[in-house]
Every structure is written in structure tokens, then in C-alpha cells.
Amino acid sequence: VEAAVVAAIGSVAPGRGLPVGVATAGVVDPRTGRVTGVNVAWADHPLRERLSLLLSGPVAVENDANAAAWAEYRFGAGRGSTSLVMITVGTGLGAGLVLGGRLAAGARGLAAEVGHVPLVPDGRPCPCGLRGCWERYVSGTALTAEATRLGPAWLPADPSAVGRAVLAAARAGDADGLALIAEQGCRLGEGLATLTALLDPDVVIVGGGLAAAGELLLGPARARLAEALSPVLRRSLPRVVAAELGAEAGVVGAADVARTAVRRADPPGR
Numbered sequence: 001v002e003a004a005v006v007a008a009i010g011s012v013a014p015g016r017g018l019p020v021g022v023a024t025a026g027v028v029d030p031r032t033g034r035v036t037g038v039n040v041a042w043a044d045h046p047l048r049e050r051l052s053l054l055l056s057g058p059v060a061v062e063n064d065a066n067a068a069a070w071a072e073y074r075f076g077a078g079r080g081s082t083s084l085v086m087i088t089v090g091t092g093l094g095a096g097l098v099l100g101g102r103l104a105a106g107a108r109g110l111a112a113e114v115g116h117v118p119l120v121p122d123g124r125p126c127p128c129g130l131r132g133c134w135e136r137y138v139s140g141t142a143l144t145a146e147a148t149r150l151g152p153a154w155l156p157a158d159p160s161a162v163g164r165a166v167l168a169a170a171r172a173g174d175a176d177g178l179a180l181i182a183e184q185g186c187r188l189g190e191g192l193a194t195l196t197a198l199l200d201p202d203v204v205i206v207g208g209g210l211a212a213a214g215e216l217l218l219g220p221a222r223a224r225l226a227e228a229l230s231p232v233l234r235r236s237l238p239r240v241v242a243a244e245l246g247a248e249a250g251v252v253g254a255a256d257v258a259r260t261a262v263r264r265a266d267p268p269g270r
């Protein structure tokens with residue numbers, strides 16, 4: 001992988017020593033830039049160190065969800081905010097946090113790993129070993145499972161096509177399609193209530209494939225978020241909006257993190 005990164009960078013930037021940002025799946029240790037995979041086959045892999053040696057320059061390594069959150073904060077739906085939560089609803093459920101104008105990764109890079117936070121006591125079993133994880137209720141995987149269980153006439157045989165079929169049905173006003181998306185939105189809002197109570201963000205940004213449902217998803221999410229918060233906190237509801245940057249958000253965010261880190265390290269007056 002490192003060789004591929006070095007080759008890709010060589011093809012766009014012939015100069016050496018330029019800051020490079022990398023967005024990767026997996027848990028990234030914020031101090032060391034070591035990566036441990038969930039969906040990548042790395043265990044405590046010294047990615048930052050190895051790329052820094054190969055490229056002879058500064059390298060920033062960020063988890064892809066965190067990098068996307070940073071991109072939305074700087075250039076997308078989170079511009080002008082102070083603290084934001086970005087939720088990415090893809091195959092699973094990921095998140096990134098910017099708190100007080102800084103990317104918050106936590107002590108070990110695990111701060112925003114929200115997919116396996118329990119949402120429903122004794123709920124649906126999860127491959128992680130727990131029950132009722134948020135991701136079992138809000139994700140492409142959850143949507144596909146629920147649609148299959150409901151079995152509407154328009155359900156495609158190919159499981160990988162179910163998510164798109166639900167979106168199309170909901171947009172066309174089909175009651176089953178709308179209910180499936182609204183259920184995802186409702187469960188999204190429920191989890192967001194916990195995050196809002198804990199973090200008090202100005203804005204919650206929803207990205208990933210399911211965000212294409214727009215207001216069909218975000219409307220129920222906002223309503224449930226408001227209901228699920230203690231009345232004392234209702235006055236400070238965050239805005240809940242769709243992501244503005246697309247699939248490249250992770251790349252943009254990682255690059256900007258690298259650039260910002262180099263600027264901070266520069267002596268004043270340069």
C-alpha cells in the first residue's frame with residue numbers, strides 16, 4: 001500500500017517534502033499514526049512513520065470518517081460551526097467529531113466509533129458480540145435486512161440492490177419505502193440525542209449512501225432527536241443537515257489536516 005501511495009503522490013507532485021495527508025479505514029492512533037484495521041488487514045501498522053521515510057516529508061494519517069468530518073468543517077456543511085458531529089451512513093455507521101475547532105480522535109483514536117454503541121437494550125444481535133448496537137438499526141446493512149423482512153413487491157432479488165430500490169420507492173411515494181427510510185431516520189435521531197446531550201454540537205452532518213434520501217431521512221431524525229432530549233436541552237438543538245462534500249471528503253480532509261499541521265509547525269514570520 002505504501003508503494004502505491006508513493007507512486008500516486010509522485011504522479012501529481014514531483015517535489016519531495018510536501019505535506020501529505022492520508023485517510024484510511026481502521027483505527028488510527030492520534031499520537032503515533034499507527035493503524036489497526038477493522039476492515040483493513042493491519043495491526044498496529046506504523047503507516048505514518050513508513051510513509052514519512054518513503055516521502056521524506058511530513059505525513060498526517062487520519063481515520064477516513066474523521067477526515068471527512070474535518071473536510072465538512074472546513075469546506076462543507078459545517079463551515080462556521082464550532083463543534084460538529086458527522087455521521088456517515090454507509091454499509092455500516094461511522095462518525096467523526098470536531099470539537100472546539102479541533103478534530104477529536106480521543107486518547108486512542110476511538111472517540112467517534114459510534115456504530116457499536118448500544119442503542120436498544122437486548123436488541124438485535126451484532127457480529128461484534130453485543131446486542132442492540134446503533135449500526136444494527138441505522139446502516140445500509142440494517143436497511144437491507146428490514147426491507148427483506150418486510151418483503152414489498154418491488155424488493156429486488158439482489159441484496160446489493162436493495163438500498164437503492166428502497167430509496168427509489170420512497171422518492172416515488174411508496175408507503176413501504178417511506179416507512180423504511182423514516183424508521184432509519186427515527187433510529188438515527190435517537191442515537192443523535194445521546195451524542196447531542198454529551199457533546200452539544202452546533203451542527204450534525206449526515207453523509208454516506210443513505211444521506212441521498214435527504215429530508216425523507218433527516219426530517220424523522222430531527223423530530224426524534226427533539227423528542228428524545230430532556231426538555232432542558234431542547235433549546236439548543238443542533239442543525240441536522242446533509243453532507244455537502246461527496247465521496248472525496250476523506251481525501252480533502254486528510255490533505256487539509258496535513259497542510260494545517262505543517263503551518264502550525266512553521267516558525268512565525270515565514
Ligand SMILES: [Zn+2]
Binds near residue numbers: 115116128129133
Ligand atoms: Zn456491534
